[in-house]
Amino acid sequence: MPLPTYRAAIVGLTGIGGARPATDPALPVYHPNPASHASAYHLHPRTELVGVCDLRQDALEAFRQRWQEVWPAMRYYTDFGRMLEEQKPDLVSIATSDHTHAGLTVAAAQCGARAILCEKPIATTLADADRMIEATQSRGVLLSVEHTRRWDPLFLKVRQLIHSGELGPLRTMVVELFTKRAMLFRNGTHLIDLFTFFAGTDPQWVVAELEEGFDDYSEYRGDGGRDPALEPYASAYIRFEGNIRAFFNSYKTAFPTSQCILTCEEGSIQISDQAARLAKGNSRHELWTREVSPDSFLHTRQLGAVDELVHVLEAGGDLISSGREARKTLELILAMLASHCRGNVRVDLPLR
Numbered sequence: 001m002p003l004p005t006y007r008a009a010i011v012g013l014t015g016i017g018g019a020r021p022a023t024d025p026a027l028p029v030y031h032p033n034p035a036s037h038a039s040a041y042h043l044h045p046r047t048e049l050v051g052v053c054d055l056r057q058d059a060l061e062a063f064r065q066r067w068q069e070v071w072p073a074m075r076y077y078t079d080f081g082r083m084l085e086e087q088k089p090d091l092v093s094i095a096t097s098d099h100t101h102a103g104l105t106v107a108a109a110q111c112g113a114r115a116i117l118c119e120k121p122i123a124t125t126l127a128d129a130d131r132m133i134e135a136t137q138s139r140g141v142l143l144s145v146e147h148t149r150r151w152d153p154l155f156l157k158v159r160q161l162i163h164s165g166e167l168g169p170l171r172t173m174v175v176e177l178f179t180k181r182a183m184l185f186r187n188g189t190h191l192i193d194l195f196t197f198f199a200g201t202d203p204q205w206v207v208a209e210l211e212e213g214f215d216d217y218s219e220y221r222g223d224g225g226r227d228p229a230l231e232p233y234a235s236a237y238i239r240f241e242g243n244i245r246a247f248f249n250s251y252k253t254a255f256p257t258s259q260c261i262l263t264c265e266e267g268s269i270q271i272s273d274q275a276a277r278l279a280k281g282n283s284r285h286e287l288w289t290r291e292v293s294p295d296s297f298l299h300t301r302q303l304g305a306v307d308e309l310v311h312v313l314e315a316g317g318d319l320i321s322s323g324r325e326a327r328k329t330l331e332l333i334l335a336m337l338a339s340h341c342r343g344n345v346r347v348d349l350p351l352r
Ligand SMILES: NC(=O)c1ccc[n+]([C@@H]2O[C@H](COP(=O)([O-])OP(=O)(O)OC[C@H]3O[C@@H](n4cnc5c(N)ncnc54)[C@H](O)[C@@H]3O)[C@@H](O)[C@H]2O)c1
Pocket: 011, 012, 013, 014, 015, 016, 017, 053, 054, 055, 056, 059, 078, 080, 095, 096, 097, 098, 100, 119, 120, 121, 146, 147, 148, 186, 224, 225, 226
């Protein structure tokens, strides 16, 4: 019997929702893993994109021009509710601005979607995150949040090494983000999410300082993530359960870089998007290091997220980037705002 195909739909058709990677004549059959939801559905053998939605006609038209020959029967919508009603998708991708995820996720869950892949951050308020989690969980709908590194083979390999105990217990995590777009909600969320990803325990309290000029920034006041001037960067100290200390440092710089240093009792790992290096030894003079090589995975990034949803729908299990995990990351960001606004004080979690 043939395996079932899942009907998919996307709302939000900018690059992350709708880009089509250029084909490379040097790779006639193989494809690099994609960097958009549309290309993930294109490459996944068990999904078919049946509808796309955007408020903007020009975004719909650009999508049509890019993908027409792949999906000639595609239906185009400006009304998300109508798309859900008419197409009854199993999988729904939410790739709209940061502060619009909640209403669309709840509507998709109410309309019968079986799994939702929502862009990061999960939302910009805890109330929104909670209604997304409630609407999906109460209906048995899967909610996955697209913090991309959670499906990256190098980050997964490092997490495996940390959790294996080979380096002893994890003690400190240092995460840095430097780019013109080092805004907390929009880009910081990717890096702050690494803390819970690697720690495997919950954060207990936070102290933070925001970018100058954001002294009264007690709640999200961005525009969905387009203008970096509307969202601050931050430096923060986070205490995790299990005596794990985490340091987040970010700054809006012209030079873009990010990295993470995980130090355990008996060794450490330094990881960036390009490489990871493990260091181990008993003294400064007897230190050895080695490159960490990722295991090969069939699917990574958005394609990894889609593949995981198909797998968990059929076989059950936990998602690597569930709504609950992403809520922890949002709570950390909001705790940073609260700490700064209250005079850079310690803020205990859960946030009240
Ligand atoms: N995972 C990643 O690496 C990555 C990269 C880029 C963006 N993102 C995330 O993707 C999301 C989208 O980012 P963006 O920069 O494209 O945002 P954007 O605001 O520029 O574009 C969002 C698109 O969604 C459409 N839209 C908004 N509300 C809608 C609605 N109710 N119905 C239909 N269409 C609607 C808009 O018309 C627009 O075309 C954000 O949450 C962002 O954080 C993630």
